[in-house]
Amino acid sequence: MNRRQALALGGSAVVAPALIGGRAFAQAAAVEIGTFAGGNFDIVRDVAVPAFKKENPGATINVVMRTAADHYPKLLVTRDKPREAGGMWNDTFSALGSKAGLFAPFDPALVPEQKRLNQDLQPKNGLGIAVAVQPYGIAYNPKYVEKPKSWFDLFNPKYAGRVGMHYNFWDQYVALAYALGKDERSIDAAIDEWAKHKANIGSWTTNFTTLQEQIDKGDIWLGPNWGGFTTAAQRAGASIAFAWPEEGATQQTIIAHVNANVDPAVNKVAQSFLNTWLTTDFQEAYLNRMSLSPSNPNAVISPEMAALEGVVTPERLRTRRLIQYDYALVGNNLADIRKRIEERLR
Structure with a gap:
């Protein structure tokens, strides 16, 4: 699979308007989202993409595997026109990228699940959203x-x-x-x-x-x-x-970011897609498949999982x-x- 294991989901590169927040807008191109490899990619593919496509059948999401360490220097070079609209980061590169101005703030209207999260787990600089810890x-x-x-x-x-x-x-x-x-x-x-x-x-x-x-x-x-x-x-x-x-x-945190200098229409799709990462379904999948703990306190943690000290x-x-x-x-x-x-x- 080319483009570093890219997973294209939904029609061609130019698609019909996507419905986000009850409004239709023209999506100019596929929206590329970066994830870590292995189970991270699988959960995005299996849980987030179907949930998003159900609500937004016209949107095209390309999910791309990459590491934070490999992608960070590339984003520095392409910061004025990044290929990725957003994706996963760890604490270190989230903080470095925030200081460097690589990321844009989220619009609360496009990520309504954010208000349900445990705010004590969120990045202290106010940029990015903690997904799993x-x-x-x-x-x-x-x-x-x-x-x-x-x-x-x-x-x-x-x-x-x-x-x-x-x-x-x-x-x-x-x-x-x-x-x-x-x-x-x-x-x-x-x-x-x-x-x-x-x-x-x-x-x-x-x-x-x-x-x-x-x-x-x-x-x-x-x-x-x-x-x-x-x-x-x-x-x-x-x-x-x-x-x-x-x-x-x-x-140690998986943090979602949207990149700065992204086309506004693409940015909206990216934010709305990343909102699916904040839902209980997505975060329960992270917990049960990878043993990474939810930032959403409404996610169900079974007694068997709660007994394990590595679960937050x-x-x-x-x-x-x-x-x-x-x-x-x-x-x-x-x-x-x-x-x-x-x-x-x-």
Whole structure:
């Protein structure tokens, strides 16, 4: 399939007027929406597209797989005339893009589901809409490890050589900075603290799948990881579980954005399509298929799912700390952070 796995849905590139909010307007071209790969793409295809097409049979939506890291520099270059009308972003590139002026605000009239969402989970800069969330805490194998309570449990000498770390992610240092009574401006202090205990690090990985496989096999016993991804592996039968540290877990979010400098008619279609991502049907699909938690508090979370600590429930939000930090600040300093990790921990 060309154009990076593009999925074209609905007639030709020039289509009949689409009905949005009870009004018809001419849609000049297909509307391209970017999503992450795998289950993300599948849920958009299976849930969002049919729901939108039912209400707007004249609209054409092209759903395109891409990563945030790959697409961000392309959007910077094409910002005056972006190919995508909108799509999915993670916290880091959402924050960086917002600062760079790449995104446009949503019109509440076109995203009526937005008002139903948990506002505490929304980006603090006011741009973008949080669709699904997961905590970043500690994954562990319950065969070998008692449930960790604190980020400092990773420093226990009995875990020498048994802690797995992500080489290309940094929230373990952000969270530790908060545990030390500091914040994301003090990542250096967190890296220095880790350096005192680097004998515990037995593996460096570049993706969560590898880390989870190592924990499941017992090669590694525990390590920082995403709660939703850990929960998905646990539900699939892996010997793994998730712990939400008492000092707090960081918030990792799938955020919907519409791009700036998009044709007004296309922008309206894009916003209305992204509104389907905020519905309970869509967010329940995310939860049940991928173990990513809803931002819509009306989405049904079964008792079995609610019992899993990697799921963000309204009750957990009342009793646990979910840290939103300055993602743009950290994102702008990633080269220096990686250099310090390489020098002090590797």
